[in-house]
Amino acid sequence: xxxxxxxxxxxxxxxHQSNNYKAKALHHPSIVLYISLLLLFQSFYIAVKKxxxxxxxxxxxxxxxxxxxxxxxxxxxxxxxxxxISMQLNDAAEKKAADMLEKNYWAHISPTGTTPWQxxxxxxxxxxxxxxxxxxSFDTSDEVVRAWLKSPTHRANLLKPEYSEIGLAVKNxxxxxxxxxxxxxxxxSKERPYLASAPVKQLPEEENPQLPGAEEIKTSxxxxxxxxxxGEVIKKPQLKLSRSLSLLIAEILMVILLIDSIFIYKHKTxxxxxxxxxxxxxxxxxxxxxxxxxxxxxx
Numbered sequence: 001x002x003x004x005x006x007x008x009x010x011x012x013x014x015x016h017q018s019n020n021y022k023a024k025a026l027h028h029p030s031i032v033l034y035i036s037l038l039l040l041f042q043s044f045y046i047a048v049k050k051x052x053x054x055x056x057x058x059x060x061x062x063x064x065x066x067x068x069x070x071x072x073x074x075x076x077x078x079x080x081x082x083x084x085i086s087m088q089l090n091d092a093a094e095k096k097a098a099d100m101l102e103k104n105y106w107a108h109i110s111p112t113g114t115t116p117w118q119x120x121x122x123x124x125x126x127x128x129x130x131x132x133x134x135x136x137s138f139d140t141s142d143e144v145v146r147a148w149l150k151s152p153t154h155r156a157n158l159l160k161p162e163y164s165e166i167g168l169a170v171k172n173x174x175x176x177x178x179x180x181x182x183x184x185x186x187x188x189s190k191e192r193p194y195l196a197s198a199p200v201k202q203l204p205e206e207e208n209p210q211l212p213g214a215e216e217i218k219t220s221x222x223x224x225x226x227x228x229x230x231g232e233v234i235k236k237p238q239l240k241l242s243r244s245l246s247l248l249i250a251e252i253l254m255v256i257l258l259i260d261s262i263f264i265y266k267h268k269t270x271x272x273x274x275x276x277x278x279x280x281x282x283x284x285x286x287x288x289x290x291x292x293x294x295x296x297x298x299x
Contacts, residue, residue: 062181064168066141071158071166074149078159086188088125089167093184095119096132100182101173108132120186129162131187137180144183163187 024030072082096119105111116132133154138144148154157163167186175182 061140062138062144062170062183063141064170067145067168067183067185068166070141070145074145075159080159080161081164083163083166083187086125086165086167088123089120089165089186089188090169091123091167092116092119092125093167093169093186094171095123096186097169097171097182097184100184101171101175104175106134106136106175108134116186120188125188126191127188128191129160129187129189131157131160131163133157133185133187135183135185136175137178138183148185157185157187160187162189164189 068083068085075082096116099110099114099119100106103111109115117127117130120127120130133148135144135147138147145158148158165188167188169182169184171182171184173180173182
């Protein structure tokens with residue numbers, strides 16, 4: 001059995017007398033077979049998705065507890081107070097995520113003009129400072145927070161000293177025809193409540209001068225004063241299975257071509273057909289393009 005396996009591997013993947021010193025995997029019929037199988041698989045995949053899209057749910061390992069833990073770890077490194085969960089901000093984040101999926105948009109301000117601050121105040125949270133971070137199509141909580149930290153505007157929100165509370169929502173759905181996971185992060189600090197106090201006798205103006213460098217502390221700020229939003233953090237959509245197969249086949253072919261090139265160079269073989277080096281360069285460019293665009297391809 002091992003002998004048969006060895007012969008099979010030599011025949012299909014290594015230049016050998018049995019394959020006229022050119023791996024079977026590089027022969028034209030084999031290439032046509034790969035393309036046909038990929039086309040067949042992609043057609044089947046699209047048909048199944050159209051008939052039952054709910055079967056192909058977008059699954060990720062993102063949870064709010066982990067995100068909060070990671071955010072507070074970063075804040076601790078900067079000697080900042082940890083953020084605590086606010087149920088009102090959680091509600092605002094949930095409503096924002098649901099609104100994006102329902103109205104099919106990806107932005108801080110909805111197509112109808114609804115701002116993040118309207119979601120926050122609509123949940124009963126009267127803020128003195130507020131902020132929002134968004135992310136989509138990540139696979140894990142760690143990836144989300146790492147991406148936010150790499151973005152200066154998002155990092156500023158995560159590490160803003162004025163924030164004391166946070167709300168989080170993670171929601172799966174379809175956005176622009178792509179299955180995705182949305183992550184919404186709302187930050188806030190509540191207005192200080194007004195305190196009733198007994199009347200205090202006012203000193204004459206000349207006896208109460210303004211101290212140099214002192215500033216008046218207000219119990220309330222205009223809502224526009226403490227609002228912080230950041231640009232979007234987006235990860236390209238998760239690899240489709242068809243794209244993964246395309247990448248796998250391209251990588252296998254590149255390895256076979258590399259072996260073929262080494263064999264030709266070592267044995268000074270003259271071959272009329274086939275330019276292994278050119279093929280390797282083409283496959284490398286194709287792999288780079290697939291990796292950069294996130295779009296599946298058929299070899």
